[in-house]
Amino acid sequence: MKAFRIFFRSIRDAFKSVFRNFSLSMASILCATITLMVVAISLLIAGNVNSITKDLESELSIVVYLEESAKEDDISFLESKIKAIKGVEEVIYKSNEERELEMSEYSSSYATIFESYEDSPLLNTFIITVDDAEKLNSIAEEIKVMDNVESALYGENSVDTIVEAFSFIEKVTIIVVIALVFVTAFLITNTIKLAIYARRSEIEIMRLVGASNMAIKLPFVFEGFIIGILGSFIPIIIIIYGYIIIYEKMGGHIISNIVNLINPYNFVFDVGIIILLLGAIIGMFGSLNAVRKYLKI
Amino acid sequence: MKFIELKNVNKTYSTGVTALADMSVVIDKGEFVFVIGHTASGKSTFIKMLYREEKPTKGSVVVGGVNVAKLRNGRVYKLRRKIGVVFQDFKLLPKLTVYENVAFALECLGMKEKEIRPKVMKAIEIVGLKEKVRSFPHQLSGGEQQRVCIARAIVNEPKLLICDEPTGNLDPETSKEIMKVIDSINKDLGTTVIMATHDKDIVNRMKKRVLLIEHGVLTGDYLKGSYKSHESV
Ligand SMILES: Nc1ncnc2c1ncn2[C@@H]1O[C@H](COP(=O)(O)OP(=O)(O)OP(=O)(O)O)[C@@H](O)[C@H]1O
Numbered sequence: 001m002k003a004f005r006i007f008f009r010s011i012r013d014a015f016k017s018v019f020r021n022f023s024l025s026m027a028s029i030l031c032a033t034i035t036l037m038v039v040a041i042s043l044l045i046a047g048n049v050n051s052i053t054k055d056l057e058s059e060l061s062i063v064v065y066l067e068e069s070a071k072e073d074d075i076s077f078l079e080s081k082i083k084a085i086k087g088v089e090e091v092i093y094k095s096n097e098e099r100e101l102e103m104s105e106y107s108s109s110y111a112t113i114f115e116s117y118e119d120s121p122l123l124n125t126f127i128i129t130v131d132d133a134e135k136l137n138s139i140a141e142e143i144k145v146m147d148n149v150e151s152a153l154y155g156e157n158s159v160d161t162i163v164e165a166f167s168f169i170e171k172v173t174i175i176v177v178i179a180l181v182f183v184t185a186f187l188i189t190n191t192i193k194l195a196i197y198a199r200r201s202e203i204e205i206m207r208l209v210g211a212s213n214m215a216i217k218l219p220f221v222f223e224g225f226i227i228g229i230l231g232s233f234i235p236i237i238i239i240i241y242g243y244i245i246i247y248e249k250m251g252g253h254i255i256s257n258i259v260n261l262i263n264p265y266n267f268v269f270d271v272g273i274i275i276l277l278l279g280a281i282i283g284m285f286g287s288l289n290a291v292r293k294y295l296k297i
Numbered sequence: 298m299k300f301i302e303l304k305n306v307n308k309t310y311s312t313g314v315t316a317l318a319d320m321s322v323v324i325d326k327g328e329f330v331f332v333i334g335h336t337a338s339g340k341s342t343f344i345k346m347l348y349r350e351e352k353p354t355k356g357s358v359v360v361g362g363v364n365v366a367k368l369r370n371g372r373v374y375k376l377r378r379k380i381g382v383v384f385q386d387f388k389l390l391p392k393l394t395v396y397e398n399v400a401f402a403l404e405c406l407g408m409k410e411k412e413i414r415p416k417v418m419k420a421i422e423i424v425g426l427k428e429k430v431r432s433f434p435h436q437l438s439g440g441e442q443q444r445v446c447i448a449r450a451i452v453n454e455p456k457l458l459i460c461d462e463p464t465g466n467l468d469p470e471t472s473k474e475i476m477k478v479i480d481s482i483n484k485d486l487g488t489t490v491i492m493a494t495h496d497k498d499i500v501n502r503m504k505k506r507v508l509l510i511e512h513g514v515l516t517g518d519y520l521k522g523s524y525k526s527h528e529s530v
C-alpha cells in the first residue's frame with residue numbers, strides 16, 4: 001500500500017516538477033529534441049542504405065551454363081545439388097528456348113541471328129541468387145566443378161569490388177548510428193545532471209526527513225522519462241512527415257529506377273518508436289544516474 | 298533513561314583532520330542539551346554523528362538502542378525518521394508553500410493524505426505559523442522560515458530533535474522566540490533536544506545541561522543549571 005502511494009505520488013510529483021522547474025526541464029527537453037533528431041535522420045539514412053545495398057546485392061546472380069549433353073534427369077539432380085549448397089537462395093531453370101525468347105524481345109537483331117540457326121546456339125542455364133553477395137565467388141567455384149556444368153559465371157572482378165564497397169558502407173552507417181546513440185545518451189544525461197544539480201537541496205531534504213533511496217529516485221526517474229518522451233515528439237513528427245514528403249517527391253527511388261527508397265509506411269513509424277523508446281530510456285537512466293551521486297550516505 | 302550513548306568516539310576526516318577525540322557521553326530521554334565550543338571545535342561533527350551523516354572512525358554511537366556506527370547505508374533512512382534536524386540555513390524548498398514544505402517530509406514516507414493533513418496542521422500550530430500556511434518561503438522573515446523548518450522536523454513526532462545553530466542567522470529577539478518554540482517542544486512533547494550554538498545569551502539564560510567541546514575533546518559537561526556563563530564561548 002505504502003509502496004503504491006510512493007509510486008503514484010512519484011508520478012504526480014514528476015509532472016509537477018517538470019512544470020515547476022520549467023527552464024531546467026526545457027533545457028533537457030531541447031537537448032533531447034536536437035540529439036534525437038540527429039539520431040532519427042541517421043536511422044532513416046542507415047535504413048535506406050541497408051535496403052539499397054540488399055536490393056543491389058540481390059540483383060547479383062550466378063549464371064550456370066549446362067553442358068549440351070545433360071539429360072533431364074541430370075539437370076534435376078544438379079538442381080537439387082545446387083539447392084543444397086549453403087547460402088543459395090533461389091535456383092531458377094531457364095531453358096535455351098526461354099533465353100532465346102527473352103533476348104529476341106530485347107532486340108530484334110538477336111532474333112535474326114537466332115533464326116539463322118537450326119538448333120539453338122544457346123545453352124540451358126540455372127540462374128542462382130545467393131543470400132549474401134560476398135558468397136558469390138565461393139558458390140560459383142563450388143558449382144563449376146560439378147558434373148554437367150559447362151561454366152558458372154558472375155560479374156567476377158568488377159562485382160567483387162562493388163560488393164566490398166556495399167558492405168563497407170553498411171558497416172560505416174551502423175557504426176555512425178551507434179556512435180550517435182552514445183553521444184545522445186551522453187549529452188542528455190549531462191543536461192539532466194545539471195538540472196538535478198540545481199535541485200540537490202531537494203534530495204538533501206528528502207534524505208534528511210528519512211525518505212528511502214527508492215522514494216527519492218522514483219520521482220526523478222519518472223521525470224527523466226517524461227522529459228525523454230517530450231523530447232522525442234518533435235523529431236518523430238518531423239521524420240514522419242519529412243520522410244513521407246521526400247518519398248513522394250522522389251517517386252520512391254533515387255538516382256535510377258532500380259535504387260528504391262524504403263516504403264514510408266511502417267518504416268517511419270518503426271523509426272519513430274525507436275526514437276520514442278530511446279528518449280524514454282535515456283531520460284530515465286540519465287536521471288537515475290544523476291540522482292545516485294547524491295545518495296551516497 | 299539512557300537514550301543516546303557515545304563511547305570513545307573518534308572522528309578523523311579523510312583530510313586527516315581529527316574533529317573528535319575519544320568522546321564519551323550519555324544523554325537521557327527528554328533532556329535538553331546545549332553543545333558549545335569555538336568554531337571548528339567539532340560541534341557539527343558530533344551532531345552529524347547522531348543522525349549518521351558521518352560515521353565515527355572509532356567507537357560506538359547508540360541512538361535509541363541502535364548502534365548508528367554499524368548501520369548499513371540502505372537503512373539509514375529508518376533512523377532519520379525518528380530524528381528531526383534543524384539547521385542554520387533553513388533548507389526549505391523555495392517553490393513549495395509552508396504547508397507543502399512541512400507535508401513534504403511525510404509524503405516522502407508514503408503516508409496517506411488523510412493522515413498527513415492533521416499532522417502538518419498540528420506542527421504548524423506548535424511553531425505558531427497558522428496564518429502563513431499558504432505563504433512561500435521568500436514571503437517569510439528569517440524567524441518564520443526557521444519555524445517552518447522546526448515544524449518540518451517535528452511533524453513526524455520524532456523522539457529526538459537535533460539543531461545545529463538554529464539561531465545563527467537570526468537577531469536576538471527572533472532567536473528568543475525560536476528558543477521558546479524549541480523549549481516548549483522539549484517540555485510539552487517530551488522530545489529530547491540537542492542543540493549546537495554559539496549564542497552565549499541563550500545558553501546562559503536557559504540553564505540547561507551544557508557540553509563544552511574544545512579542539513575535538515569534551516572538556517566540560519555541566520548538568521542542568523550548573524553552567525555559569527563561560528568566558529571562552
Ligand atoms: N566533511 C569534512 N571533511 C573534512 N574536514 C571536515 C569536514 N567537516 C568538518 N571538518 C573539519 O573538522 C573540524 C570540526 O568541524 P565542525 O564543523 O565539527 O566544527 P564546528 O564546531 O561545528 O564549527 P562551527 O562552530 O564553525 O560550525 C574542522 O577543523 C573542520 O575543518
Ligand SMILES: [Mg+2]
Pocket residue numbers: 340341342461
Ligand atoms: Mg558547525
